[in-house]
Amino acid sequence: LGYLAxxxxxxxxxxxxxxxRPILWVTYxxxxxxxxxxxxxxxxxxxxxxxxxxxxxxxKVRLGWACYGxxxxxxxxxxxGDPARAAGWHSEPLLGAAALLQATAGWGFIILMWPRIRER
Amino acid sequence: VPRASVWCLRAALxxxxxxxxxxxxxxxxxxxxxxxxxxxxxxLHAEMLLIGWSMQLVFGTAYWILPRFRTGAHRGHQxxxxxxxxxxxAGVLVAGGGQVIDRPDMALVGRGAETxxxxxxxxxxxxxxxxxxxxxxxxxx
Numbered sequence: 001l002g003y004l005a006x007x008x009x010x011x012x013x014x015x016x017x018x019x020x021r022p023i024l025w026v027t028y029x030x031x032x033x034x035x036x037x038x039x040x041x042x043x044x045x046x047x048x049x050x051x052x053x054x055x056x057x058x059x060k061v062r063l064g065w066a067c068y069g070x071x072x073x074x075x076x077x078x079x080x081g082d083p084a085r086a087a088g089w090h091s092e093p094l095l096g097a098a099a100l101l102q103a104t105a106g107w108g109f110i111i112l113m114w115p116r117i118r119e120r
Numbered sequence: 121v122p123r124a125s126v127w128c129l130r131a132a133l134x135x136x137x138x139x140x141x142x143x144x145x146x147x148x149x150x151x152x153x154x155x156x157x158x159x160x161x162x163x164l165h166a167e168m169l170l171i172g173w174s175m176q177l178v179f180g181t182a183y184w185i186l187p188r189f190r191t192g193a194h195r196g197h198q199x200x201x202x203x204x205x206x207x208x209x210a211g212v213l214v215a216g217g218g219q220v221i222d223r224p225d226m227a228l229v230g231r232g233a234e235t236x237x238x239x240x241x242x243x244x245x246x247x248x249x250x251x252x253x254x255x256x257x258x259x260x261x
Contacts, residue, residue: 033169038136041177050121078147096151099144106140110133117129120121 003035003075023086027079034102035075042067042109049116059112067108074101121184124201128180131209135172139165164216171234172212179208179241186248200244208237 007028014024052059077098084091121129142165149158183201188194195201215230217223 033174037174038169041174045177092151096148099147103140103144107137110137113133114130117121117126117133119123119126
């Protein structure tokens, strides 16, 4: 919900200036689609998808927390890195780290949810 | 979880993983000294994450969780849902791939397949959300 508000705020901000628009567009889209939509899906799926087992209904909870941390760390690094790159600063290491963190979070979520999606 | 939803949800997860990985490669391209040509993958990245991941996950969950019929096949004809899943996934790959290799005709065919899949899903789920007919009832998954 925080990302939803932040992205919509940035969406308004980018419309106020033609200079800001190309700098903030990518940040706006990723905060909305990854920060809000994908993260909302992650949270609801982790909560309501069929249980992993009677003993451990949500599966590997620690992996769930790791995905949450990695996704948000990656997204925040990207939120800093994209405007910095657009401004001409050397932000490649920041963006490389963001890429690795977010991709790892995505595959971690797949490992977490795959066994819970089974035919009944 | 019904079979059509299993297909849908697992395909959505694969789109998530591949889509995130493509995005990661594009983002890290300058650091890894990759050709700027990798940025041409952006339409496939967007198609996989918006349609292949988000929309397909919604379809899979809706098919599983929406109200079911009291009699007959509880979720309607599963075969039409399966056809929609296949069309949607083919559509994502063809539409995304077509944009990457600059083939608008392919992209058009892919988008057509996605639209057809959405129409099949809509027709399939319509009666299940139309409780006024009395043919469907709310039941927990």
